[in-house]
Amino acid sequence: MKKLFFCGLLALLMSIAMANTAAAQGATLLNHIALYVVDVQKTSDFYKKVLLLPEIPEPFKDGKHVWLRIGPHSQLHIIQGNKTQDHDINTHLAFRVENLAKFMAHLDKQGIRYGNWKGEPGKTTPRPDGVQQIYLQDPDNFWLEVNDDKF
Incomplete structure (x- = not known):
């Protein structure tokens, strides 16, 4: 258990160090x-x-x-x-949530239409890495992806 904790702590510290290094080296950040x-x-x-x-x-x-x-x-x-104006689904903003099913239930309660990449209502699109995605549009027809990536 201690070994697992220290491995996790080490991974966290390394990711913080990498982010700080990228910023210090002049990396372009959003x-x-x-x-x-x-x-x-x-x-x-x-x-x-x-x-x-x-x-x-x-x-x-x-x-x-x-x-x-x-x-x-x-x-x-x-x-x-x-x-x-209309917007193509290939140009989209992507957001991640901890629990996609719970978020989809939230959309259902709000009466928001969503679906998979093909436009099939209420369905998800699996990425090759196992991440599940849904797509919806905002009031200005901008496309949004919401996924359950764990990065």
Whole structure:
């Protein structure tokens, strides 16, 4: 048991060291993603209620911007002003959840349509590495993947 604990601790410390090394060596790290949308309130409500992303302060305070937290040091910026358009599923944002079945039940309660890559409602797509995925669209037709990757 001690050996397993120390192996886990060592792996954690190594990953922290690698992340710090990458940052120290000038690696490019994700800061934010910006989505240009039709209705900032409708779209930000979707991301807050459906994907459960927390809102964070934004500096513009003009009613055209909403910022949401998508990772420890990453943000989603939602900006009003776009016109309605279609988007291809190949261009998508991907999020991971601990329990995909529980998240799918959450979507069902919200009345959100989702499905696999082929568009079959309520089904998942298995990746070759065993990760399960679903796909849905936000109010502006941007595609989202939600998966159960354990990385």
